[in-house]
Amino acid sequence: MTERVAAPPAVRADGAPPGGRGPRRPPPSRRDRRRARRDGAAPRPPLRARLARDWQLLLMTVPAIGLLAVFHYVPTLGNVIAFQDYSPFDGFLGSPFIGFDNFYWLFTDVSFWQAVRNTLAITGFQLLFFFPVPILLAILLDSVMSPRLRLFVQSVVYLPHFFSWVLVITLFQQILGGAGLISQTLRQNGYEGVDLMTNPDAFLLLVTGQMIWKDAGWGTIIFLAALAAINPNLYEAAAVDGAGRWRRIWHITLPGLRPVIVLLLILRLGDALNVGFEQFFLQRDAVGREVAEVLDTFVYWRTLVTGEWSYGAAAGLVKGVVGLVLILVANKVAHRLGEQGIYRRS
Amino acid sequence: MTTASKRPAWQEPPTPVGLAAKGLVLTAIVAVVTVPLYVVVLTSLSPAEAVNRAGGLVTVPDGISFAAYQELFAGGVVTRSVLVSLGVTLTGTALSLAVTILAAYGLSRPGSLLHRPLLFLILLTFLFGPGIIPSYLLVSSLGLIDSYWSLILPTAINAFNLVVMRAFFMGIPGEVSDSARIDGANDWQILTRIVLPMSKGVTAVVGLFYAVGYWNAFFNAILYLNDNTMWPLQLILRQYVQQGQTLSVGSLADPSQTSALPPNLAIQMAIVVVALVPVVLVYPLVQRHFTKGVVIGAVKG
Known part of the structure; x- marks a missing residue:
């Protein structure tokens, strides 16, 4: 490129x-x-x-x-x-202020902490298993010599980024679900069918797999741009000095990507409470809220289903404020490390 | 071989094993994306007997039939939801693009009046989301519940897209607009006659981002549309395909019903294809501009 x-x-x-x-x-x-x-x-x-x-x-x-x-x-x-006992009939002005009571109830609420734990578990799992995939994929794509082949593979792997979560989960269901392609093939050959879509123990793997399928290809764009910016003379000099393929990746490619990697990593950490809403909303019923309830779905169910407006707003506000602090800290760290602090959605 | 000529002289020739491994990995990656799509499209185009014979999803072509699509587009829920989604997508994209282009140009000249505070207001939206509940209460108090505008207005402007657009405008050399101004053009004329014609690529990318956002929108419709006759396609997809599927998953637990298949699998898959097709059709047109758009946004956001 x-x-x-x-x-x-x-x-x-x-x-x-x-x-x-x-x-x-x-x-x-x-x-x-x-x-x-x-x-x-x-x-x-x-x-x-x-x-x-x-x-x-x-x-x-x-x-x-x-x-x-x-x-x-x-x-x-x-x-x-969030500081009121809000009722839609009284409105913002008529509802009584109750100070920090909502927050007190929130912080003593077991299901709130469960949602926090699930959210952080998903973020952690994604950092470990999703984050490296676009980097590796970009290095692989960059090593493809034929521009045509590379463009073809790029076109294919970018595509799922533009599918909606409903569509992605439907596709996963058709392949991995209890009536999906894999189960169907297993049963036709005399084995038990498996249902990976409703297994709470495999949920972290499942959602990370969905993330990778949908967005890993798209994530390569920024790394490919960084790879294209590495001075080719460095590779030549290393090769002349006797460095093989793998040593060149280790000593030149990865250091060349380091600023981008550090930056995206910090930003992802700053965004730790955001794992997206729809992916979990859509699968919450199938696997159960013990593993699939994240902060956003917690707010949604607690409020729009049970009508506890102020409580849900308090949970949303806590998430927003903690997220703001995390992003500002992450940005500070980025500056400390001598990187450009950037504000982009990840 | 054309590929060999591109390899710099210092680079060792690829080993057969290495080439084979790379080919295998690339094939696997492409297959993971395309095979599910292939199976879905094939099943949607298969006659009912083929679906029965395959015992579910069709992997090997076995006759062709457009019956599923004829049924979908004979009027009724799916037809209506496609029209709703198309309408929302077209209206929303036009509105979003217009507002984004105007604001991006309006903020593209550092030092202009109120430039910094306005930019600050826009960038601040990256840092703090208002939250689901207050947004819902606002839309509700504006009377937009069960109105299609609730699917458009709250997401009409995306700060990321605005920053991408603005960064591109700022990359256009100042001499261009300066010379136009000397010739007596005002800012509106500079934008419409000079800057926009130079910005087709970035406009296409930002337009695609907005259009895909509207086409895929799910959450806003869940929140703001109580009337299910107004539902867009994504909600229909969830109700008839994803949740329909969950039902048959449930019946799997009951051994007596193991062989029970969703009777209208081809129709379900046809709904998936209908949700898929517009994205796949528009995608190649703008694909070559992606890198520029995304990288500009990332570097300068």
Whole structure:
């Protein structure tokens, strides 16, 4: 792949983390240079002149900002009901405030901690068994010499990323389920059928397998881009020095990928409480909530099914706040390690 | 061989064993993705006798029949849900793309008025989700329960896509728009006549991301649509295929019913194919732009 990553420095400085208050030490030059350029080239024109110049740009952002304000920021404020005994009849204003009672009940709730444990178990399992797969797959794809073959395999492995979870789970059911292809073949040959879709003990394996099937191929994109950026002279020099295929992977490819790997790893850790909703919602009934209840499904079932609005909102708020802290910490760590802190969904 | 000529001189020629192993692994990977799809498509196209003869899913072609599809599209639940999904996807994608392009361009010039605070507002949405319950209460208080707008408006703008788009616009050399401005063009004209025609690739990728998001949307419909005559395709897929399947799994536990097959397996698989086809059709058109879109977003998000 010859795709180049053109990155004008100013863009990164603008995407700088909003969380990092105060003077940031590294990297010192970029932002200062930009500011100096801006201020030095032309002193900031007066407000009215800027409005006259930029009003069209401002107008263009109105629909997006409006949508975000209504559907993101208003509900964020709506989290106040976590501190209330909310009832839909009384509304936000009429419902009584009860302080931290909801949180107290939440933290003494066995099923809440079960959901936390399940969520963390799934994240941990994915870190161990999902995370390395795109790296290995990218190295394998990168070693394919024929561009045509590589493009074909890439097209095939990217595809499942675009399938919905309903579809992915349906496909898994058709292959691994009790009436699926594997059971069917086993029974026709005189063996017992197996049902891997309803076995709570195999659930972690199952969901990680589904993750790999759906997203491992897509995950290679960023590693392939990093691989393409490794200077080929390094490989040549190593080969001349007598390094074989595997030693070149170990001493050049993997170190070349290190920044991306570290960064994605940290971001995944910062996102530890997010394992997705639909995959678990769809399989919760089949395997039971002892293993399949994650934080998001906990919030959903506790609220929309039983009507405990404030309780569910409290659980959601705890998840959001812990997630925010984790991401900020992860980003700090990334900066410490000298990596670009980035904010992207993973 | 064309492949050999691409290999640099210093690299040792591949060993036969290594080549065979690599070929095997690549074949296995491709098979893991394609075989389930093949079986599903084949079963959906098989006549009922072939399904019975195979005792379930059909792996070897055994006659062809479009009966399942004729039944699906004879009107009724599936036909309606396909129309709903198509409508939501087309409307939503058009709206999302328009809003995203406008905002991305509006924020593509550092130093413009309110540039930093507005960008901050958008990036902040990466860090904190409002949560399921407050979002539900909001949509409910706006009166959007059982309205198709509830499937579109809450997810209409995605900050990641916005950042990808903006990063691409910022990569266009400033001289281009400067010269247009000297010629008297305003920002709206620069966007529609110069920047957009240069951005077909990234528009296609972002459009695909949005379209796939709407087509696959499941959770919003579960939350906001109580009326099951309004359900989009993904919910129909779950009800008739995934949950229908769970029922037959349950009957498996009862030994007397082991041989009981879901009678309409071909129809179930046809629903799967219908959910699959639009994605597979659009995908090749934008596939070559993926790397650019994703990497730009990752580096600059």
